[in-house]
Amino acid sequence: MFYLHGPPLNQNSAAQKAILQNVPKPSKWNGESDYMRFDEWILGLIQWMNIADQCGPPTRFSQTRSAHILTSVDLIRTNTLGSYLEGNALRWFRDEVQKVPDGFSTSRNPDPLSYRWTFMQVVNGLYQRFIHEASISQVADKFNEVIYNRKDGAKVMFSELKRWAVCMPIPPDLYTFKRRILLLVPPAMCRDMTRIEKVSAERSSINQIMQAAISCERGDCTGSIMQMRVL
Structure with a gap:
């Protein structure tokens, strides 16, 4: 995670796409309990995100809200992670990470960022749920x-x-x-x-x-x- 939380490289988008086309995409993880399989999968995913320049801090301080909020790049990382899940792991992601919290729709001033998981919270959640x-x-x-x-x-x-x-x-x-x-x-x-x-x-x-x-x-x-x- 050290490499993802560093500053983005802001590479030329065309050059970046050309590089990504020659880099194998990460494999999908289905929630198997093998720790080494999970470790290899998450390291491969982080390496791919680093090449894709999905780098930057997970949160930033909002002056208007006087609070720390998730950054757009961390939301992208979480969505990217979800696209490389399958089976039980994908089901957990949809049930826990993507669900709308109770009472959100009836709130007068719902804040969509207030209930979002950070990328690391999702990684920790998968670890706690599936690794024995x-x-x-x-x-x-x-x-x-x-x-x-x-x-x-x-x-x-x-x-x-x-x-x-x-x-x-x-x-x-x-x-x-x-x-x-x-x-x-x-x-x-x-x-x-x-x-x-x-x-x-x-x-x-x-x-x-x-x-x-x-x-x-x-x-x-x-x-x-x-x-x-x-x-």
Whole structure:
């Protein structure tokens, strides 16, 4: 959402349409309870909105009303999201987001913006309605199932750890993440990292630990050990 809430690029409309024609449209989401499927769908939708320049703050302050009101671009984002829903998710959107509130038609001065959902409220509403706790716990399992193998190396292991950690509702703290890296690398490699490269989960940054791991993979640590033995 950081990229959507930034200022719009105000690109040339013709050029923008040409770009969008070459960008695959987001897939539709039907309300399945798989957290990873939901995460992939919403990230793809946000990326497409960013390319379509549907950017800008969700609300603005109205001097005439002395209140914050929804911006037109946020209304567009909500309508765009609705067009990429189907099945149970689309039914929920129509029942909850698009419904006219009770008493609105009888109000003397109805304000159409006063009952509108923001884009983020819709996203949170979909999450609360369809994503089950069991699906969320699978993300933590994925984080704990990451392994190190020599073929892919420490960089791939780190990317996998980071991918699942970011998806977790409560990501692991930095110490846990760093400790996980040191536990996953082979014991001999971990010893070299701590003895030769002088890294630890308590004192070193993630970048320092990763640089030490990469250095040991290249054989730099082995060379240092041989040098120490000669001395």
